[in-house]
Amino acid sequence: MQSLLQDYKERLQGVAELIQGSDELATYLEEETPELYKALQDAYEPLIAEIYQEVADNHPLQLPELELVLMNPFFEGLFLPRILGYNVLRGEINDQIKYARPQEAFKKILLAIANSTNFDAIRQRIGQTVQLGFALSSDIWIANLLDKVDNKKVKAFLQSMIHDRFRDLEERRNLLSRYKKQFTHYNFLYTSFPETVSELKMEATALRSFLLNRIAFNNSHDSYIDEIHKLIGQKAFYKEPEFIEIIAIISNFINLNQTETQHLSNALNSCRYENTQFNQIYFQFLKNCYRQGVHFGPDADRKFFGLLNKNEGDDLIKYYNLLETIHTKGFIHEDALDAVNAFYAQYEGMSINNECLRLEILQLFHKVVDNLTEPEYHSFFELQKTFADYINTFGNSAFNQETESMCMNYVKRLLAFYKDKRSKEYQEVKKAVSSGFTELEFLTEKELVDLFKIKRKKKETE
Structure with a gap:
């Protein structure tokens, strides 16, 4: 305090x-x-x-x-x-x-x-x-x-x-x-920064929530930089899984000056060397964050990658090398798709490495589709081949369902926006959905008919 x-x-x-x-x-x-x-x-x-x-x-x-x-x-x-x-x-x-x-x-x-x-x-x-x-x-x-x-x-x-x-x-x-x-838009969390392992075990959940909440609110971290510095330097914490999650949050999202960044890099890599389970814990952290809606993206991924000692060449380095290719080329680019295929083939489909990759790609999909306006529907339908490529690469039902849900939400927005069924825009949407969504197996023929069915008004009784 x-x-x-x-x-x-x-x-x-x-x-x-x-x-x-x-x-x-x-x-x-x-x-x-x-x-x-x-x-x-x-x-x-x-x-x-x-x-x-x-x-x-x-x-x-x-x-x-x-x-x-x-x-x-x-x-x-x-x-x-x-x-x-x-x-x-x-x-x-x-x-x-x-x-x-x-x-x-x-x-x-x-x-x-x-x-x-x-x-x-x-x-x-x-x-x-x-x-x-x-x-x-x-x-x-x-x-x-x-x-x-x-x-x-x-x-x-x-x-x-x-x-x-x-x-x-x-x-x-x-x-x-x-x-x-009722409190979604209120910023009120407080935390204590632990100084002993027992305090870390007790305070880790509150500290993690506090940091992620302030990141979501885009708050400054300047008032507790000294506490972060002291926390990072606690070598007794380096083997603790709770600390790995906390240093992962700091490494991905909190910008520090050059001196503090080097201090953070030293601590992060020491954790990697001292804890043989570091990669597994870190990938689990990524998975949980993705599922909770924590947004990473190029800045966070590059920030974390920049702190790592690249000499190891382990699964973590391979993962972030892949993300760098995706962010540099764009997930639509053929080189990015080839890199994803090569990485994905190295691990079992249900491995946590591949699960994190699928969740990262879904975040990238959502970032594009959720921000498209209705008049930009041509851009959306141009993405259908890319969606199909990733669906074929991953062969994962959960990924398919989430992609389908995202696409259907956008189509429903279009149908609510273009209400005149005789308009050029409505007909283009109908044509694109009719051909693309059945191929992607997002809709059956019956569901397609129901989606575009004309609801006739009941005749008024005289």
């Missing part, structure tokens, strides 16, 4: 003073209705949210202290429901859709809300959050938390958030999935 910058402290103090001197607070304290608290919230939560987002974007390791400051009664409980939600989602979840470890930060913030004089107003915004937090926690943990709540009314509310149906794993999974969707 890093200390909160003085500038943030002063700005927060200014917001607290505004709240305490406001007409909205004075009016609320006279009647204490939910409507008047909502007016207070609407007036001052945006000021808190602005500072919070600035810290989250630029100094994320300072978030714990920021959240501690916001628990001060001078803020009247504003923004605490949002922070409560953030902390519910920060916890590591195991296969049983339960917290891997007790979430003390969640407990601390929930108790701050429970002890707030404004609890009756705040409770209207925390119901689903508490339900999820309790569903993910153990019965003992919940009982210990409730023991710390003295107010009978508050305790009764919290007890009402415990639902037996969430003892079912699928119910918990669905609740978590629905809840997470």
Whole structure:
């Protein structure tokens, strides 16, 4: 954890003073209705949210202290429901859709809300959050938390958030999935950088999620470069699979200065030499990232390849040599196809090397097709031969299905865009799909007829 910058402290103090001197607070304290608290919230939560987002974007390791400051009664409980939600989602979840470890930060913030004089107003915004937090926690943990709540009314509310149906794993999974969707566009993750192997084992999942999340949000990493430097230099970590995944993320996505890049390269290659399972772990990392929708592409691939000692000539070097050919020539080029064929033939079809290659090619397909506009449909249909070439090379049903799904999604976009069935564009699309999609076995003759079937309007009864 890093200390909160003085500038943030002063700005927060200014917001607290505004709240305490406001007409909205004075009016609320006279009647204490939910409507008047909502007016207070609407007036001052945006000021808190602005500072919070600035810290989250630029100094994320300072978030714990920021959240501690916001628990001060001078803020009247504003923004605490949002922070409560953030902390519910920060916890590591195991296969049983339960917290891997007790979430003390969640407990601390929930108790701050429970002890707030404004609890009756705040409770209207925390119901689903508490339900999820309790569903993910153990019965003992919940009982210990409730023991710390003295107010009978508050305790009764919290007890009402415990639902037996969430003892079912699928119910918990669905609740978590629905809840997470509300926070998709919020940047709120925090992490600790481990200093011992035991800390690495405990913190690796959170650190991995933190880094990938910041990469997805295109955030700066400048505020924790010192922590990254120290982490990379921990030689005791080099044989640990968790560290290989973390250094893989840093190597692919985080840009460092020349000195730090050399430091990273030395550590990465030391890991390769000291851990005989490095390649297997790394390919598994790639596979998981591809499946989770993490985008690599030429920049990331070249960045990682540039860090490797090329003298080894192992499977990893062969893979990245192939990717360099694909990125340089383009996946449509005959040389790229020949290189893919040559690489693919060296391994079993279901090997992890070949699976990663298929997933990489699918990413490249999606990058092109998903960004085509409707008027660019000629370019799409020109790609059908290339799709067929890769389908024939890989002979893999999962690859075929994903390619088919991608193509059908684009065709459905075209049919929604070109609604006039007599138009030149519609007829061209119909002709190209009719010939190409049956050859690729994306559609049967019957499915083709159904796709372009004219839906006749029912005659109005007189």
